[in-house]
Amino acid sequence: MSLLLLAISAALVNNVVLSQFLGLCPFLGVSKKINTSVGMSGAVIVVITAASAICSAIYHFILAPLNLTYLNTIVFILVIASLVQFMEMFIKKSNPALYQSLGVFLPLITTNCAVLGVALSNVQKNYDIWTSTINGFGTALGFALAILLLASIRERNEDNDVPKSFKGMPHVLLTAGLMSIAFFGWAGVL
Amino acid sequence: MNKILERLHNGIIKENPILIMTLGMCPTLAVTTSLINGLGMGMSTLAVLVCSNFLISLLRKFIPDTVRIPAYIVIVASLVTIIQFVLQGFVPDLYSSLGIYIPLIVVNCIILGRAEAYASKSKIIPSIFDGIGMGLGFTMGLGILGFLRELIGNGTILSDGANALLKIPEEIYTPASVMILAPGAFIVLAFVIATMNKIKEKKGMKPAEVPDYTTKEGCAGCAAASMCAGAAPQTEAPADPLKAKAESAAIPRAVKPEVPKTETAVKEEKE
Numbered sequence: 507m508s509l510l511l512l513a514i515s516a517a518l519v520n521n522v523v524l525s526q527f528l529g530l531c532p533f534l535g536v537s538k539k540i541n542t543s544v545g546m547s548g549a550v551i552v553v554i555t556a557a558s559a560i561c562s563a564i565y566h567f568i569l570a571p572l573n574l575t576y577l578n579t580i581v582f583i584l585v586i587a588s589l590v591q592f593m594e595m596f597i598k599k600s601n602p603a604l605y606q607s608l609g610v611f612l613p614l615i616t617t618n619c620a621v622l623g624v625a626l627s628n629v630q631k632n633y634d635i636w637t638s639t640i641n642g643f644g645t646a647l648g649f650a651l652a653i654l655l656l657a658s659i660r661e662r663n664e665d666n667d668v669p670k671s672f673k674g675m676p677h678v679l680l681t682a683g684l685m686s687i688a689f690f691g692w693a694g695v696l
Numbered sequence: 697m698n699k700i701l702e703r704l705h706n707g708i709i710k711e712n713p714i715l716i717m718t719l720g721m722c723p724t725l726a727v728t729t730s731l732i733n734g735l736g737m738g739m740s741t742l743a744v745l746v747c748s749n750f751l752i753s754l755l756r757k758f759i760p761d762t763v764r765i766p767a768y769i770v771i772v773a774s775l776v777t778i779i780q781f782v783l784q785g786f787v788p789d790l791y792s793s794l795g796i797y798i799p800l801i802v803v804n805c806i807i808l809g810r811a812e813a814y815a816s817k818s819k820i821i822p823s824i825f826d827g828i829g830m831g832l833g834f835t836m837g838l839g840i841l842g843f844l845r846e847l848i849g850n851g852t853i854l855s856d857g858a859n860a861l862l863k864i865p866e867e868i869y870t871p872a873s874v875m876i877l878a879p880g881a882f883i884v885l886a887f888v889i890a891t892m893n894k895i896k897e898k899k900g901m902k903p904a905e906v907p908d909y910t911t912k913e914g915c916a917g918c919a920a921a922s923m924c925a926g927a928a929p930q931t932e933a934p935a936d937p938l939k940a941k942a943e944s945a946a947i948p949r950a951v952k953p954e955v956p957k958t959e960t961a962v963k964e965e966k967e
Contacts, residue, residue: 514895521705522928525878526703526726526878527721527722527723527725527726527878527881528720528722528726529722529798530722530725531805531907531909532909533904534721534907535907535908535909535911536908537908538908544863551710557705571772576777576781577777578799578800579773579776579777579780579802580770580773580774580777583769583773583802583803584769584770584773602926605853613924618803619722619800619803619804622799622800622802622803623796623800626796626799626800627796632779648756648891649931669890670893670895670897671884671890671891671894671897672768672890672893673893673903674885674893674903674904674905674906675718675886675889675893675903675904675905675906676887676904677886677889678906679882679889680883680886681881681885683879683880683881683882683883683886684879686878686882687874687879690877690878690879
């Protein structure tokens, strides 16, 4: 039960994009069309969940017993980069159809700070491996929700008549700001 | 000497990472709850950027092209770990308020972007000054955002909780505390970029566009575009037929040659 609450809080209350500002690049850059944002969400869910589990396992079985915890950042970023690489190769060989819809987003995720951010905060909060995985999954669901909502809003108000200097980036940022205010409401739920 | 000044001018004014290029959004929005946090983050990034540009320029002839991105990541991650210890030891307050965003300097696309677009191709001294210029430009952007958010959201300038350099009395102005919360970050940045768009319009420059990583042109604008290309150098070729099929959905990864082009393109535009 507490794990369920953890996942809900990671997805809604502490939304990774709208309240922690992690993973903004894909959030802004892949949210123009709903189709592409669906593919991105799928890729992010897979990668963040797997990366949380593996990074947490490495921390608990290798880094912590050897007192090497100061190597966290270096080890995690390398693990994430190679994990994404392997995943891309695996999907490409085993399921070309899935690769077309999901795999093309994988390289983009290596530099996604949400993945490293979740792995590091799992360690900071002293989560065990199982809790880390659930936390990663919840966070990724939160990302998927945010990017799908933004893509839907952007498809609708793309051609709205806004002042010239607010066209483009400021318009999208203001939309994200209003979404962020809306997500504040979840703080009262838990 | 000219080269040095040109690099500084390029980083601070012409290609300012936040105000002109709108790069490195995550730390920009996350840590600018006050002026001091913004400046602290900016200076930490500056230190990492200068050291990484120096090391990468120094090692540019020794790092094989195929493994350059992992090599850059290891260099940057080691530097970030050092900075983390320095901050923890000397400014523990700043360290705790920046929190997880310090290790996340590793994935700041400005650092890898500069390594790839400039330091890996240039001599040591210009690379160092390129780092200083870009770092100062980044610090300036963070400072402006932090200043505005602290002033509007808390009614203070350079506050440390108890004392402040300047405090607007409560009777005159009630702080709109939403501005130092998450939504305020998006809203303040939106207004800053809109202001920059107005200035750019007068100078005949292109306004800030939302990056679109689903098209080739949009991907080239991202400083980490070369990351995508470099992350999978061996798998690039077989990906091409698939990419041609799913043209609209595919993210082009072979955009490496375009990174230096964007720099020159900006130059040409200005001229």
